[in-house]
Amino acid sequence: xxPRQTTPTQDLMRGVWKExxxxxxxLGLCPALAVTNTVMNAIAMSAATTFVLLGSSLLISLxxxxxxxxxxxxxxxxxxxxxxxxxxxSLNALAPLVHKELGAFIALIVCNCMILARQEAFAxxxxxxxxxxxxxxxxxxxxxxxxxxxxxREVLGNGTFLGVNVMGPHFEPWIIMILPPGAxxxxxxxxxxxxxxxxxxxxxxxxxxxxxxxxxxxxxxxDSRRERQVA
Amino acid sequence: xxxxxxxxxxDRSGGEGTMEEPRxxxxxxxxxxxxxxxxxxxxxxxxxxxxxxxxxxxxxGAGVLLVIGAAMLGAMLVERLLGPGGAIRDxxxxxxxxxxxxxxxxxxxxWMAFIGGAFGIGFGxxxxxxxxxxxxxxxxxxxxxLQAAFPTAITTWPAVRxxxxxxxxxxxxxxxxxxxxxxxxVTQATPLGLWKFEGEVTGLWDLFVGATGGSLGExxxxxxxxxxxxxxxxxxxxxxxxxxxxxxxxLLSILFGLFDPTFPGPLFMIFSGGLVLxxxxxxxxxxxxxxxxxxxxxxAFGIGFxxxxxxGWGGLPxxxxxxxxxxxxxxxxxxxxxxxxxxxxxxxxxxxEAA
Numbered sequence: 036x037x038p039r040q041t042t043p044t045q046d047l048m049r050g051v052w053k054e055x056x057x058x059x060x061x062l063g064l065c066p067a068l069a070v071t072n073t074v075m076n077a078i079a080m081s082a083a084t085t086f087v088l089l090g091s092s093l094l095i096s097l098x099x100x101x102x103x104x105x106x107x108x109x110x111x112x113x114x115x116x117x118x119x120x121x122x123x124x125s126l127n128a129l130a131p132l133v134h135k136e137l138g139a140f141i142a143l144i145v146c147n148c149m150i151l152a153r154q155e156a157f158a159x160x161x162x163x164x165x166x167x168x169x170x171x172x173x174x175x176x177x178x179x180x181x182x183x184x185x186x187x188r189e190v191l192g193n194g195t196f197l198g199v200n201v202m203g204p205h206f207e208p209w210i211i212m213i214l215p216p217g218a219x220x221x222x223x224x225x226x227x228x229x230x231x232x233x234x235x236x237x238x239x240x241x242x243x244x245x246x247x248x249x250x251x252x253x254x255x256x257x258d259s260r261r262e263r264q265v266a
Numbered sequence: 267x268x269x270x271x272x273x274x275x276x277d278r279s280g281g282e283g284t285m286e287e288p289r290x291x292x293x294x295x296x297x298x299x300x301x302x303x304x305x306x307x308x309x310x311x312x313x314x315x316x317x318x319x320x321x322x323x324x325x326x327g328a329g330v331l332l333v334i335g336a337a338m339l340g341a342m343l344v345e346r347l348l349g350p351g352g353a354i355r356d357x358x359x360x361x362x363x364x365x366x367x368x369x370x371x372x373x374x375x376x377w378m379a380f381i382g383g384a385f386g387i388g389f390g391x392x393x394x395x396x397x398x399x400x401x402x403x404x405x406x407x408x409x410x411x412l413q414a415a416f417p418t419a420i421t422t423w424p425a426v427r428x429x430x431x432x433x434x435x436x437x438x439x440x441x442x443x444x445x446x447x448x449x450x451x452v453t454q455a456t457p458l459g460l461w462k463f464e465g466e467v468t469g470l471w472d473l474f475v476g477a478t479g480g481s482l483g484e485x486x487x488x489x490x491x492x493x494x495x496x497x498x499x500x501x502x503x504x505x506x507x508x509x510x511x512x513x514x515x516x517l518l519s520i521l522f523g524l525f526d527p528t529f530p531g532p533l534f535m536i537f538s539g540g541l542v543l544x545x546x547x548x549x550x551x552x553x554x555x556x557x558x559x560x561x562x563x564x565x566a567f568g569i570g571f572x573x574x575x576x577x578g579w580g581g582l583p584x585x586x587x588x589x590x591x592x593x594x595x596x597x598x599x600x601x602x603x604x605x606x607x608x609x610x611x612x613x614x615x616x617x618x619e620a621a
Contacts, residue, residue, distance in 0.1 A: 207378075207445040211414040 077185025373436020510566025
């Protein structure tokens with residue numbers, strides 16, 4: 036698998052939307068579901084993850100020629116865990132309330148597969164600058180996704196945005212949205228919207244669904260499309 | 267080219283005026299058709315629920331029609347917009363809305379009832395692929411969503427006012443997304459709530475006739491039982507499920523009553539809350555109940571057991587909804603262990619071969 040050459044702009048922008056880690060790659064869903072019941076929690080989680088991703092991308096990219104291939108995953112995990120510990124202690128010292136809200140999920144950033152995926156797929160193969168650009172883009176994408184979740188859940192479930200009432204004094208909160216089931220509804224609806232948006236962008240394709248009215252061999256557009264994909 | 271050319275079939279497919287009976291008619295099996303269709307069964311169920319709705323109007327006022335109407339509108343609108351073409355006509359969405367409406371308290375804000383119906387059909391049925399594919403009873407799923415989303419509104423029970431048909435209790439017309447206003451409404455605890463939190467047992471006759479606080483369909487046990495009897499007579503419903511549920515709940519409450527004298531008697535347990543409506547109309551949903559008779563007994567026992575468990579020791583006074591939903595999830599497994607023997611095969615042959 037030889038990585039295609041990409042421009043620095045592509046490295047930066049790729050993770051933001053086109054390959055958004057949560058919405059497109061479906062990585063890091065655990066924090067996206069678990070700690071997005073308020074916008075504040077979503078922001079804190081994004082900030083913590085951003086720091087860990089930037090730090091570990093930098094370090095792993097620097098050390099890529101010194102980490103033996105056989106033990107690389109363990110080495111990545113060790114590096115990521117170091118930064119997670121830093122975040123854990125700093126948050127506990129600086130914002131104990133937020134730390135209490137996020138609870139175990141700060142420590143669980145270690146096993147956020149989005150971070151490990153960026154290290155394995157990108158930072159361990161690219162130069163330092165490229166890795167940092169990629170980390171910034173991916174973190175931005177993660178933040179966007181978590182904010183979408185956090186805003187929809189807090190506004191619907193509590194009628195507030197960052198604790199400020201936005202829906203008027205008589206709004207009836209949908210309690211379910213700040214409960215765990217609400218996380219699944221929110222991500223489901225967001226993914227539905229993203230999928231719909233992506234499908235609409237593509238030119239309409241004629242699907243070979245003629246069967247059983249006129250059974251036809253699948254020639255024409257369907258086959259040529261498949262060939263194009265292979266090529 | 268029509269494959270049946272020359273078989274007499276073209277006479278029937280021809281235009282008007284060629285309606286003479288063909289001499290030889292060739293067609294594929296099945297040759298005998300039952301009268302029943304999905305639509306017929308569904309609309310029969312709707313018809314048997316009409317007396318129950320009328321009883322709710324008698325006890326709670328005409329406002330209940332608005333609540334039920336809003337739930338039906340939500341369910342049918344989603345079915346019409348997102349469902350397969352023509353699915354609205356089979357009446358299953360109407361039933362979902364109607365049953366959901368019957369599980370709601372009188373005076374429930376209409377916009378919430380609408381959302382419940384839309385959610386029940388959208389997430390309870392269409393997301394699984396439409397009628398026949400759903401795992402959970404759509405009406406109960408809609409109510410479970412409402413219970414989790416608006417816990418205050420769904421546990422506000424306006425008092426029963428027999429005969430005052432033209433009253434509209436509660437803030438029915440609360441603006442969408444807004445909290446219902448605190449109108450002067452006399453509330454009344456449900457019999458189960460009274461028993462659980464006050465230790466007070468409601469009289470059996472009131473329970474049987476339905477002159478108690480509670481959801482719209484929790485009132486008149488006798489009308490629900492009559493409707494169920496009609497459906498059983500038409501073979502639209504597996505009688506084993508309600509009978510099994512009633513038997514389990516009754517026997518278990520006798521059993522627990524032996525150890526704990528404050529535990530209410532079997533008749534109170536059966537006729538209070540939504541058990542009659544749930545057992546007769548919700549648990550017997552053809553899609554979400556086991557198809558085998560042995561499975562129906564297991565299914566009924568599970569529901570009855572969970573109902574007694576939740577009522578006796580759970581945090582909520584009523585547990586019929588969750589009991590049915592939990593057992594709905596187990597239906598595929600129940601069906602797997604109660605598969606009938608294939609005709610011509612002996613019992614246990616497979617095991618002997620494997621050994």
